[in-house]
Amino acid sequence: MKIISRICELRNCLSEERQKNKTIGLVPTMGALHDGHISLVKRCVEENDICVVSLFVNPTQFNNKQDLATYPRTPENDFALLETAECDYVFTPTEKEMYPEPDVRVFNLGLVAEVMEGVYRPGHFNGVAQIVSKLFYLVEPDKAYFGEKDLQQIAVIRAMVKELNIPVEIVSCPILREAGGLAMSSRNRRLTPEQHQKASLIARTLKESTTFVPGKNVQEILDYVANTLNNEPVFRVEYFDIVDRYTLQSVKNWKETTDPTGCIAVFCGEVRLIDNITYKNKLS
Numbered sequence: 001m002k003i004i005s006r007i008c009e010l011r012n013c014l015s016e017e018r019q020k021n022k023t024i025g026l027v028p029t030m031g032a033l034h035d036g037h038i039s040l041v042k043r044c045v046e047e048n049d050i051c052v053v054s055l056f057v058n059p060t061q062f063n064n065k066q067d068l069a070t071y072p073r074t075p076e077n078d079f080a081l082l083e084t085a086e087c088d089y090v091f092t093p094t095e096k097e098m099y100p101e102p103d104v105r106v107f108n109l110g111l112v113a114e115v116m117e118g119v120y121r122p123g124h125f126n127g128v129a130q131i132v133s134k135l136f137y138l139v140e141p142d143k144a145y146f147g148e149k150d151l152q153q154i155a156v157i158r159a160m161v162k163e164l165n166i167p168v169e170i171v172s173c174p175i176l177r178e179a180g181g182l183a184m185s186s187r188n189r190r191l192t193p194e195q196h197q198k199a200s201l202i203a204r205t206l207k208e209s210t211t212f213v214p215g216k217n218v219q220e221i222l223d224y225v226a227n228t229l230n231n232e233p234v235f236r237v238e239y240f241d242i243v244d245r246y247t248l249q250s251v252k253n254w255k256e257t258t259d260p261t262g263c264i265a266v267f268c269g270e271v272r273l274i275d276n277i278t279y280k281n282k283l284s
C-alpha cells in the first residue's frame with residue numbers, strides 16, 4: 001500500500017495503472033475509519049483492480065467551526081486498517097494541496113440538496129461537491145463508493161456527477177450498525193460511554209416505527225419517532241422526515257412513493273448523529 005500526499009505523485013501512479021488497463025475504484029473518506037468505511041473499501045477491492053482511498057477532513061463542508069475542530073483524526077490507525085483491507089493507494093493531501101486558492105465554485109445540485117441537511121447545514125453539500133468533484137478529476141475512478149448512512153449525500157453526488165457529466169459509477173453501500181443498532185459513524189467516538197449506550201435508542205425507535213406501517217399514517221410515524229426520542233433528555237431531534245428515497249422530497253402519505261424512507265438528525269448531547277430507515281418492505 002502506497003501513502004501519497006501530493007497530487008502530481010497520485011496522478012503519475014494512477015496513469016501508470018491505467019496504461020496497464022487496470023480499473024480504478026475510489027472510496028472518499030474523512031478518515032477516523034470504522035468498519036462501515038472498511039466495508040466500502042473491501043467492496044472496492046473486490047470490484048476493481050486498484051483501490052484508492054482518500055483521507056481528507058474537508059474544511060469547506062463544515063458549516064460549524066467547532067465541528068471541524070473536534071472531528072476525530074486517527075491517521076495511524078486508518079493506515080493500519082487500510083493495509084489490512086488491501087487498499088492499494090491512500091491519498092492524504094494537506095489543505096494547501098487541495099485548495100491552493102479558495103474554492104469559490106457554486107454547484108447546481110437541485111432540490112435534493114435543499115431539504116433536511118441542506119436546511120440545517122447550509123453550504124455543506126456545496127462543500128461536499130467541491131471536494132468530491134476534485135477527487136473525481138484527480139483519480140478518474142471507474143467506480144466510487146459511498147455509504148447509505150449519508151443517503152442525501154449520495155443523491156447530491158449523483159446530481160453533481162450529472163451536472164458535470166463525470167463518467168463515474170456511483171455505488172451506494174448499506175449502513176453498517178454496531179451490535180446495539182447504532183449506525184457506524186466517526187462521530188460515535190465523541191459520545192461518552194453513557195451517551196453511546198443511549199444512542200442505540202435512535203436505531204431501535206426507527207426500527208420499531210416500521211412495525212406500525214401501514215396501519216399508521218405518515219404523520220403518526222413522524223410524531224412517534226420524534227416524541228419517543230425527545231422524551232429522553234439526552235436527545236434533541238433536529239429533524240425527522242419521511243421522504244422518497246431518491247428525490248428526498250417529503251411524502252404526506254404512503255401512496256406517494258414506492259420507497260418511503262425515514263431520515264433523522266438528532267443531537268445526542270453535543271454530538272449530531274444521522275440515520276435512516278426504509279419502510280418499503282412494509283408496504284408491499
Ligand code: PAF
Nearest residue numbers: 028029030058128131150
Ligand atoms: O462522507 C464523507 O465522509 C465526506 O462527506 C466525503 C464524501 C468524504 C467528502 O469529504
